[in-house]
Amino acid sequence: MSDNLLKIKDLHVMYRTDDANIYAVNGVDLSLQKGKTLGLVGETGAGKTTLALSVMRLLPDNVGFVTGGSITFDEFEVMKLSEQDMRLLRGKDISMIFQDPMTSLNPIKTVGSQIDEVLELHHPEQSATERARQVDRMMEMVGIPANRKGEYPHQFSGGMKQRIVIAIALACNPKLLLADEPTTALDVTIQAQVLTMMNRLKSQLGTSMILITHDLGIVAQICDEVAIMYAGEIVEKGTVEDIFEGTVHHPYTVGLFGAIPNLKEKTRRLHPIEGLMPDPATLPQGCYFADRCEHCTVRCRSESPQMLRVGETHRVKCHLFCNQSGV
Amino acid sequence: MTATETVSASGLQAQERFKKYKKKSQFRTIWNRLKKNRLAMLGLIIFSVILIIVLGADLAFDYEADAIAQHLSQRFKHPSWQHLLGTDQYGRDLLARVIYGGRISLFVGIATICVSLTMGIVIGASAAYYGGWVDNVLMRFTDMFLAIPHTLMALTLVAALGNSMLNLILAMGLSNTPRMSRLVRSAVLGITEQDYVKAARSCGAKDSRIIFRHILPNAIGPILVQATQTVARSVLTISALSFIGLGISEPTPEWGAMLSEAKSQMRYHANLAVAPGVAIITSVLSLTLLGDGLRDALDPRLKN
Amino acid sequence: MGVPLIQTKNLKKFFNTPYGLLHAVDDINISINKGQTLGVVGESGCGKSTLGQLMLRLLEPTSGEILFEGDNILNYSPAQMNEMRRKMQIIFQDPFASLNPRMTVSEIIAEPLKVFNVYKKKNDMLARVFELMETVGLAERFVNTYPHELDGGRRQRIGVARALALDPKFIVCDEPVSALDVSIQAQILNLLMDLQDSQGFTYMFITHDLSVVKHISSNIAVMYLGQCVEFSDTDGLFDSPLHPYTCGLLESIPIPSLKHRKELHVMEGEVVSPIDPKPGCRFAPRCPDAKAQCTECSVPLKEVSPGHFVSCIKYL
Numbered sequence: 005m006s007d008n009l010l011k012i013k014d015l016h017v018m019y020r021t022d023d024a025n026i027y028a029v030n031g032v033d034l035s036l037q038k039g040k041t042l043g044l045v046g047e048t049g050a051g052k053t054t055l056a057l058s059v060m061r062l063l064p065d066n067v068g069f070v071t072g073g074s075i076t077f078d079e080f081e082v083m084k085l086s087e088q089d090m091r092l093l094r095g096k097d098i099s100m101i102f103q104d105p106m107t108s109l110n111p112i113k114t115v116g117s118q119i120d121e122v123l124e125l126h127h128p129e130q131s132a133t134e135r136a137r138q139v140d141r142m143m144e145m146v147g148i149p150a151n152r153k154g155e156y157p158h159q160f161s162g163g164m165k166q167r168i169v170i171a172i173a174l175a176c177n178p179k180l181l182l183a184d185e186p187t188t189a190l191d192v193t194i195q196a197q198v199l200t201m202m203n204r205l206k207s208q209l210g211t212s213m214i215l216i217t218h219d220l221g222i223v224a225q226i227c228d229e230v231a232i233m234y235a236g237e238i239v240e241k242g243t244v245e246d247i248f249e250g251t252v253h254h255p256y257t258v259g260l261f262g263a264i265p266n267l268k269e270k271t272r273r274l275h276p277i278e279g280l281m282p283d284p285a286t287l288p289q290g291c292y293f294a295d296r297c298e299h300c301t302v303r304c305r306s307e308s309p310q311m312l313r314v315g316e317t318h319r320v321k322c323h324l325f326c327n328q329s330g331v
Numbered sequence: 332m333t334a335t336e337t338v339s340a341s342g343l344q345a346q347e348r349f350k351k352y353k354k355k356s357q358f359r360t361i362w363n364r365l366k367k368n369r370l371a372m373l374g375l376i377i378f379s380v381i382l383i384i385v386l387g388a389d390l391a392f393d394y395e396a397d398a399i400a401q402h403l404s405q406r407f408k409h410p411s412w413q414h415l416l417g418t419d420q421y422g423r424d425l426l427a428r429v430i431y432g433g434r435i436s437l438f439v440g441i442a443t444i445c446v447s448l449t450m451g452i453v454i455g456a457s458a459a460y461y462g463g464w465v466d467n468v469l470m471r472f473t474d475m476f477l478a479i480p481h482t483l484m485a486l487t488l489v490a491a492l493g494n495s496m497l498n499l500i501l502a503m504g505l506s507n508t509p510r511m512s513r514l515v516r517s518a519v520l521g522i523t524e525q526d527y528v529k530a531a532r533s534c535g536a537k538d539s540r541i542i543f544r545h546i547l548p549n550a551i552g553p554i555l556v557q558a559t560q561t562v563a564r565s566v567l568t569i570s571a572l573s574f575i576g577l578g579i580s581e582p583t584p585e586w587g588a589m590l591s592e593a594k595s596q597m598r599y600h601a602n603l604a605v606a607p608g609v610a611i612i613t614s615v616l617s618l619t620l621l622g623d624g625l626r627d628a629l630d631p632r633l634k635n
Numbered sequence: 636m637g638v639p640l641i642q643t644k645n646l647k648k649f650f651n652t653p654y655g656l657l658h659a660v661d662d663i664n665i666s667i668n669k670g671q672t673l674g675v676v677g678e679s680g681c682g683k684s685t686l687g688q689l690m691l692r693l694l695e696p697t698s699g700e701i702l703f704e705g706d707n708i709l710n711y712s713p714a715q716m717n718e719m720r721r722k723m724q725i726i727f728q729d730p731f732a733s734l735n736p737r738m739t740v741s742e743i744i745a746e747p748l749k750v751f752n753v754y755k756k757k758n759d760m761l762a763r764v765f766e767l768m769e770t771v772g773l774a775e776r777f778v779n780t781y782p783h784e785l786d787g788g789r790r791q792r793i794g795v796a797r798a799l800a801l802d803p804k805f806i807v808c809d810e811p812v813s814a815l816d817v818s819i820q821a822q823i824l825n826l827l828m829d830l831q832d833s834q835g836f837t838y839m840f841i842t843h844d845l846s847v848v849k850h851i852s853s854n855i856a857v858m859y860l861g862q863c864v865e866f867s868d869t870d871g872l873f874d875s876p877l878h879p880y881t882c883g884l885l886e887s888i889p890i891p892s893l894k895h896r897k898e899l900h901v902m903e904g905e906v907v908s909p910i911d912p913k914p915g916c917r918f919a920p921r922c923p924d925a926k927a928q929c930t931e932c933s934v935p936l937k938e939v940s941p942g943h944f945v946s947c948i949k950y951l
Binding site for chain 3: 344345346348349352353354355357525526527529530531532533534535536537540545548549
């Protein structure tokens with residue numbers, strides 16, 4: 005489909021440390037269409053951040069390696085690009101924002117100059133005045149008065165710092181925005197402000213987004229598609245209707261929903277998922293979720309499940325649904 | 332009383348259950364990390380060799396005969412099997428003097444650390460833990476001393492107190508104390524804010540227990556590293572002091588003093604300067620490499 | 636009907652900063668009955684963590700009273716206060732920073748026992764450590780491991796075990812699950828609730844997450860900039876929130892359900908630090924229903940329906 009902005013195929017990523025090899029991403033297939041928002045959901049250690057960093061080719065040197073698969077962004081083979089070409093892509097066509105607004109900004113440069121920096125890098129043809137106008141425009145867009153562009157990051161609150169980070173990320177109107185838990189460190193009322201703003205900007209600028217989060221509430225509010233990640237694999241993916249209103253789910257997804265304290269309903273006891281995610285250095289044979297799954301069978305422990313079709317757009321990686329589809 | 336009996340009965344079992352699980356020694360983890368740093372291991376090996384040679388000197392040489400007594404007939408001999416590095420202007424074996432000189436340097440170096448470490452911990456930990464006016468007063472005194480160049484201060488103290496081994500140690504210990512206090516203070520400050528210190532306080536622990544059981548063991552990393560650097564710096568300072576005649580006096584062998592004497596002889600008998608010089612460089616370098624390696628290995632960023 | 640185990644009366648804590656007087660906790664009057672949980676909810680800068688530490692006298696209040704079983708603990712001598720420590724404990728938020736990295740699991744859990752010299756024999760102490768580990772669901776084999784070798788959920792269980800060691804009556808839980816993954820959060824919350832059922836602990840549960848507090852609390856106090864703006868039983872608060880801040884807070888939370896997919900209610904403005912606050916309602920600058928009188932005088936907490944208190948001009 006030429007409509008696909010991003011296509012990840014069978015991606016494998018590994019970290020090589022002194023003690024062991026860590027298999028962070030194990031065979032991920034994912035695609036994203038133009039203008040859509042994908043929610044990448046998972047817990048700590050699932051590999052979501054690694055996946056995003058791989059798309060940007062920002063894995064730590066000499067430690068993180070892509071050991072298989074391909075990433076295609078807008079007809080470019082990301083893995084085959086030179087570092088120079090990759091640098092042209094970053095900030096201009098693909099941008100990333102991170103969780104902690106405190107450390108994402110340079111404390112000794114004014115916020116205006118930091119937005120200007122990315123414009124200067126990618127639009128050398130523009131004059132300083134044109135860039136200044138664009139900086140003002142970006143600041144207004146994220147809801148910060150343009151006359152504050154001469155101030156330093158420490159003069160802003162956490163929520164405003166995150167808005168500045170978003171302004172920098174969107175300054176060159178990228179096609180794809182990778183947002184790694186952008187509101188986790190913010191208060192819930194500020195989170196609502198920032199999410200609403202991101203939604204508005206997205207539709208205004210037509211940006212596609214991959215939103216990494218562990219909060220299913222946020223996913224329900226602003227995502228079009230969802231992919232659930234566990235131990236480096238996508239175990240379930242589909243549209244937001246498939247995930248929230250579908251009838252069949254991966255046991256992990258069921259567990260996640262069961263473990264969330266529910267604001268609207270009255271439940272007394274929560275239903276946690278017993279056990280822990282497997283150690284990414286020593287992944288078991290067969291299905292990675294087998295140890296924690298109440299539907300685990302002998303087959304699950306020896307054979308890794310395939311990604312099976314349970315709906316038009318809905319896929320689940322589990323042996324339970326073998327009968328419902330062809331492979 | 333049955334309650335205590337039951338506890339005791341299961342208590343005996345408890346200790347056996349406890350013994351089943353071995354504690355992963357923290358030293359082992361640190362050692363493993365240190366082993367991977369090749370430069371640090373090199374430093375450790377070299378320094379160990381120096382230590383062994385210096386401590387075992389009496390096996391090969393006799394202090395009085397070889398290093399002190401003058402044999403004027405043997406002056407300025409070239410390196411030979413009898414005198415591996417040759418002899419100096421008084422006919423004394425150069426190698427023996429270098430090795431015995433090492434004893435002095437290292438002994439004074441280690442003694443200096445003991446003084447500055449003890450005083451530094453007392454001052455720094457008190458300042459950081461109690462804060463307020465205690466911190467202010469102690470730190471202003473420290474600042475005063477920090478403003479004086481370290482070597483100059485050692486020099487002045489020795490000149491004032493008199494030229495003896497004890498005074499030398501005291502002088503150097505005192506001149507190193509301000510730096511050590513500052514270091515301990517910042518290490519302790521960082522730790523005092525941590526939740527586990529608050530937790531200890533909420534368990535009712537007294538100040539002394541908190542400082543010795545919770546704070547200092549976690550601050551030991553940067554302190555230890557600074558300690559190795561202090562030994563290195565002491566070696567240099569003693570040499571410097573002896574060079575200008577204020578440290579160890581003749582005929583006791585000492586690297587700096589030997590360098591000073593060799594000044595006039597360097598043109599024709601370079602070995603007299605090169606030998607102690609190389610000794611200084613090697614010890615200081617090996618200690619610095621070891622210190623750097625220790626800092627990386629002790630790094631309490633054990634978050635995995 | 637319950638007997639209050641712990642109460643505060645006009646509790647205040649102010650800090651001197653270079654910018655002015657910071658009103659961290661300003662005139663808090665709460666009461667927690669035996670065996671119940673008070674949820675203290677608020678965002679950053681509201682003073683909830685400070686309140687938690689004040690309850691244990693880890694910080695000294697500027698003024699006010701804290702009554703434990705009727706006695707004002709602020710009048711206690713250091714020796715009496717030390718004895719009090721056995722009855723009140725705290726669980727911290729960060730399961731890494733709250734454990735001494737140089738101590739093993741058993742040493743951490745045994746620390747309160749050692750400080751108070753509870754067991755003369757080492758055997759007995761170890762037996763108690765094993766008992767506590769079992770209670771919180773920590774496998775025996777972790778007894779000699781270090782915190783950094785374990786994951787967040789297990790580390791937090793160590794924190795719980797340590798808090799239980801002296802058989803306290805009252806436990807302050809300062810955001811104990813905020814740093815944990817959702818599935819582990821649920822495990823720890825269930826553990827805390829089970830312990831309360833079986834051993835009758837009284838909790839003060841501090842959090843910013845309204846959905847978590849709904850499960851575990853019998854009563855909830857909503858804090859904003861050092862003041863309590865609403866106080867009610869849990870059902871009452873969620874069924875009919877009264878204070879505009881509480882309403883705004885509830886509506887800002889994204890619900891994991893498509894049925895409730897709507898524009899998130901956006902509360903304008905930012906939370907500011909409560910330094911030298913002006914008279915009147917502190918929420919007025921952000922309140923959609925603010926009137927002129929709101930900034931003139933403060934409104935004390937008023938009981939609007941049985942057990943439901945709110946501090947807002949709308950209900951005077």
